[in-house]
Amino acid sequence: MVSVTGMDSTFEGSQYKEYPGSSYATYVDFDIYRNGAYFDSGQIKYITDFKWGQTYTTTYVNRGVFEELFIAPKALNETSGEVSVYMRTVPFITFIWGGLFIMLAGIASLVLVDYSVDGSSANTLPKIKGKRNKGTEGRKGGKK
Structure with missing residues:
Protein backbone atom coordinates (compact mmCIF):
# COMPACT_ATOMS: atom_id res chain seq x y z
CA MET A 1 0.00 0.00 0.00
CA VAL A 2 1.20 3.52 -0.79
CA SER A 3 0.27 6.45 1.43
CA VAL A 4 0.93 9.97 0.12
CA THR A 5 2.52 12.08 2.86
CA GLY A 6 3.13 15.33 0.99
CA MET A 7 2.92 17.15 -2.31
CA ASP A 8 4.86 20.29 -3.28
CA SER A 9 5.00 22.13 -6.62
CA THR A 10 7.48 24.59 -8.02
CA PHE A 11 8.65 26.18 -11.26
CA GLU A 12 12.05 24.96 -12.42
CA GLY A 13 14.52 26.14 -15.02
CA SER A 14 14.92 29.54 -16.64
CA GLN A 15 12.01 31.81 -17.54
CA TYR A 16 10.07 30.74 -20.62
CA LYS A 17 7.53 33.09 -22.24
CA GLU A 18 4.99 34.08 -19.57
CA TYR A 19 6.07 31.34 -17.14
CA PRO A 20 8.64 31.96 -14.38
CA GLY A 21 10.34 28.67 -15.33
CA SER A 22 10.60 26.35 -18.31
CA SER A 23 8.88 23.54 -16.42
CA TYR A 24 6.49 22.99 -13.55
CA ALA A 25 7.38 20.12 -11.22
CA THR A 26 5.26 18.48 -8.56
CA TYR A 27 7.05 16.38 -5.95
CA VAL A 28 5.01 13.63 -4.33
CA ASP A 29 6.33 12.14 -1.08
CA PHE A 30 4.95 8.81 0.07
CA ASP A 31 5.33 5.94 2.52
CA ILE A 32 5.13 2.31 1.49
CA TYR A 33 3.52 -0.32 3.72
CA ARG A 34 3.92 -4.05 3.22
CA ASN A 35 1.60 -6.43 5.07
CA GLY A 36 0.45 -3.53 7.25
CA ALA A 37 3.96 -2.60 8.42
CA TYR A 38 6.08 0.35 7.31
CA PHE A 39 8.53 -0.65 4.55
CA ASP A 40 10.12 2.46 2.98
CA SER A 41 9.65 6.11 2.00
CA GLY A 42 10.16 7.62 -1.41
CA GLN A 43 9.53 10.48 -3.78
CA ILE A 44 8.31 10.68 -7.36
CA LYS A 45 8.15 13.71 -9.59
CA TYR A 46 5.58 14.83 -12.17
CA ILE A 47 7.03 17.42 -14.58
CA THR A 48 5.19 19.57 -17.12
CA ASP A 49 7.62 21.01 -19.67
CA PHE A 50 6.26 24.23 -21.22
CA LYS A 51 9.00 24.58 -23.82
CA TRP A 52 8.44 21.15 -25.40
CA GLY A 53 4.77 20.75 -24.45
CA GLN A 54 5.28 17.37 -22.78
CA THR A 55 4.99 15.82 -19.36
CA TYR A 56 7.57 13.56 -17.71
CA THR A 57 7.68 11.51 -14.54
CA THR A 58 10.38 10.05 -12.36
CA THR A 59 10.04 6.56 -10.96
CA TYR A 60 10.71 5.17 -7.51
CA VAL A 61 12.56 1.83 -7.68
CA ASN A 62 13.36 -0.40 -4.73
CA ARG A 63 15.62 -3.27 -5.76
CA GLY A 64 15.61 -6.28 -3.50
CA VAL A 65 17.07 -9.76 -3.77
CA PHE A 66 13.78 -11.43 -4.64
CA GLU A 67 11.79 -8.56 -6.17
CA GLU A 68 11.84 -5.04 -7.52
CA LEU A 69 9.16 -2.48 -6.67
CA PHE A 70 8.33 0.27 -9.17
CA ILE A 71 6.11 3.28 -8.38
CA ALA A 72 5.35 6.03 -10.92
CA PRO A 73 2.73 8.79 -11.10
CA LYS A 74 -0.04 8.33 -13.68
CA ALA A 75 -2.18 11.41 -13.19
CA LEU A 76 -2.12 14.48 -10.99
CA ASN A 77 -4.87 16.86 -9.86
CA GLU A 78 -3.36 19.68 -7.83
CA THR A 79 -6.62 21.50 -7.14
CA SER A 80 -8.01 18.53 -5.22
CA GLY A 81 -4.59 17.28 -4.08
CA GLU A 82 -5.13 13.86 -5.64
CA VAL A 83 -2.46 11.80 -7.35
CA SER A 84 -2.92 8.50 -9.14
CA VAL A 85 0.10 6.20 -8.99
CA TYR A 86 1.11 3.05 -10.82
CA MET A 87 2.70 0.40 -8.62
CA ARG A 88 4.23 -2.85 -9.85
CA THR A 89 6.23 -5.60 -8.17
CA VAL A 90 8.48 -7.76 -10.36
CA PRO A 91 9.32 -11.02 -8.58
CA PHE A 92 12.58 -12.96 -9.00
CA ILE A 93 14.22 -10.23 -11.11
CA LEU A 125 40.64 -28.68 -39.46
CA PRO A 126 43.88 -29.63 -41.24
CA LYS A 127 43.87 -28.98 -44.98
CA ILE A 128 44.41 -31.99 -47.23
CA LYS A 129 46.61 -31.14 -50.17
CA GLY A 130 46.42 -32.84 -53.56
CA LYS A 131 42.84 -34.11 -53.21
CA ARG A 132 40.15 -32.95 -55.57
CA ASN A 133 36.62 -32.26 -54.60
CA LYS A 134 34.53 -35.41 -55.09
CA GLY A 135 31.69 -33.36 -56.50
CA THR A 136 33.64 -32.48 -59.65
CA GLU A 137 34.73 -36.02 -60.51
CA GLY A 138 32.75 -37.59 -63.33
CA ARG A 139 31.42 -34.25 -64.58
CA LYS A 140 32.13 -32.87 -67.98
CA GLY A 141 35.62 -31.40 -67.91
CA GLY A 142 36.37 -33.06 -64.59
CA LYS A 143 38.85 -35.85 -63.89
CA LYS A 144 37.57 -39.42 -64.43
Missing part, protein backbone atom coordinates in the same frame (compact mmCIF):
# COMPACT_ATOMS: atom_id res chain seq x y z
CA THR A 94 17.60 -11.08 -9.54
CA PHE A 95 17.48 -14.54 -11.10
CA ILE A 96 17.01 -12.99 -14.54
CA TRP A 97 20.06 -10.75 -14.06
CA GLY A 98 22.04 -13.65 -12.60
CA GLY A 99 21.15 -15.85 -15.58
CA LEU A 100 22.25 -13.13 -17.98
CA PHE A 101 25.66 -12.83 -16.27
CA ILE A 102 26.14 -16.62 -16.24
CA MET A 103 25.32 -16.75 -19.96
CA LEU A 104 27.81 -13.94 -20.72
CA ALA A 105 30.50 -15.69 -18.67
CA GLY A 106 29.87 -18.90 -20.63
CA ILE A 107 30.15 -17.12 -23.96
CA ALA A 108 33.36 -15.40 -22.87
CA SER A 109 34.87 -18.69 -21.71
CA LEU A 110 34.02 -20.36 -25.05
CA VAL A 111 35.66 -17.54 -26.96
CA LEU A 112 38.78 -17.62 -24.78
CA VAL A 113 39.13 -21.42 -24.96
CA ASP A 114 38.59 -21.46 -28.75
CA TYR A 115 41.69 -19.37 -29.50
CA SER A 116 45.22 -20.41 -28.69
CA VAL A 117 47.92 -18.07 -27.42
CA ASP A 118 49.10 -17.04 -30.90
CA GLY A 119 45.59 -15.96 -31.84
CA SER A 120 44.78 -18.69 -34.36
CA SER A 121 41.74 -20.83 -33.89
CA ALA A 122 42.40 -24.10 -32.02
CA ASN A 123 39.53 -25.88 -33.78
CA THR A 124 40.60 -25.51 -37.41
